[in-house]
Amino acid sequence: MNVRATAGNGISAAETSPSLDRTLDVLKDLIAFESVSVRSNLAIAGYIVELLKAEGVKARLIPNAAGDKASILATIGPADRPGIALSAHTDVVPVEGQDWSSDPFRMEIRDGRVYGRGSTDMKGFLAVVLAHVGAFKAAATHAPVHLCFSYDEELGCLGAPDLVTEVAKLPAPPALCLVGEPTSLRVARAHKGKFARRLTFIGRGGHSALLHRAANAVEAAAEVTVGLFALGRELREVTNEAFEPPFTSLHVGSLHGGTALNLVPDRASLEFEARTLPGTDVAALNARIDAVIHEAHARLAAQAPEAGISVETLSDYPGLDTPADSAAVRLVSALVGSNEAPVTLAFGTEAGLYHAAGIPTVVCGPGDIARAHKADEWIGLDELASACALMQRLAARLGAPLDTFS
Incomplete structure (x- = not known):
């Protein structure tokens, strides 16, 4: 050419x-x-x-x-x-x-x-x-x-x-x-390094008038989302001005669940990612994230023993x-x-x-x-x-x- x-x-x-x-x-x-x-x-x-x-x-x-x-x-x-x-x-x-x-x-x-x-x-x-x-x-x-x-x-x-x-x-x-x-x-x-996960929440469906007999998967997903947001705000306290943004970030990119207002959703999904500054203790950060997930899982399982949260890794590189x-x-x-x-x-x-x-x-x-x-x-x-x-x-x-x- x-x-x-x-x-x-x-x-x-x-x-x-x-x-x-x-x-x-x-x-x-x-x-x-x-x-x-x-x-x-x-x-x-x-x-x-x-x-x-x-x-x-x-x-x-x-x-x-x-x-x-x-x-x-x-x-x-x-x-x-x-x-x-x-x-x-x-x-x-x-x-x-x-x-x-x-x-x-x-x-x-x-x-x-x-x-x-x-x-x-x-x-x-x-x-x-x-x-x-x-x-x-x-x-x-x-x-x-x-x-x-x-x-x-x-x-x-x-x-x-x-x-x-x-x-x-x-x-x-x-x-x-x-x-x-x-x-x-x-x-x-x-x-920065990055890891991303997909969480799938399995609850127990039911009529919203009898929600005490059900286990709301969307509610559990929302609890995890709030916990991740709180952890993300805390991570911003450690900065390195060589990077943009100058902190380790924690981001929830998608949250889905539910089909109708009067039905307790038995399934929900959430995707999040972390982008870590060099020197970040990634194992410790994952342990804190796991604690947030475990807490939501315990509340969900207390309502329905068959309920659970599965975790899928989407990407993970240093x-x-x-x-x-x-x-x-x-x-x-x-x-x-x-x-x-x-x-x-x-x-x-x-x-x-x-x-x-x-x-x-x-x-x-x-x-x-x-x-x-x-x-x-x-x-x-x-x-x-x-x-x-x-x-x-x-x-x-x-x-x-x-x-x-x-």
């Missing part, structure tokens, strides 16, 4: 480089895969494996238990030496109910912008990485590049744990993991807390060509999982998270060109050992 011929909007010569053209060719293919998280990702995974195979790179699939989804792990260069892991996810969020001005699964370039679902989050970064596989092969004489592509990130980083486990078991664990989520190519060193003065931050800042202080993120990523596995990790990628998950999602040609430059600098760095990078 020739960017100048396709866009024609004053794109500079640097932005029409062969690497950008190759990136756009790959991105066009990636966007065409409707790799929404609720569906299998095997089609896009197969495309990536074949693309790597054509470059002489062997990749392996790490499937989920059902076998309908898989992560991808490939190593370019000497696997027995510390290298750099490049992390991305293959899934995207749905488009239903969104008012797109073009087909969300067909790449379109207008006014220097590349439109399509996943263009920013995060097939743009994925395409940039894949477009530079040849450059990595040529350059990786002393340090390898590990390509780490997951599934179900949009559902709460559900596909990453098995992949991270395999990365940590490599002959030489990576000296650095770069997660390419959209940060406008600013180097991000930290973000935060990221890489020191601002770390070698990992310095290296990625140099690759980006930035002297700015590293930032923190309001959203979560798979970076926390790599960090928890003992791999120095930062987040840095093209695009803006504010455009993600919306209609007419886009990424700038200039942003992709800058990400291409980052990959070229990274390739040049692979000619020296990374045992003690700085």
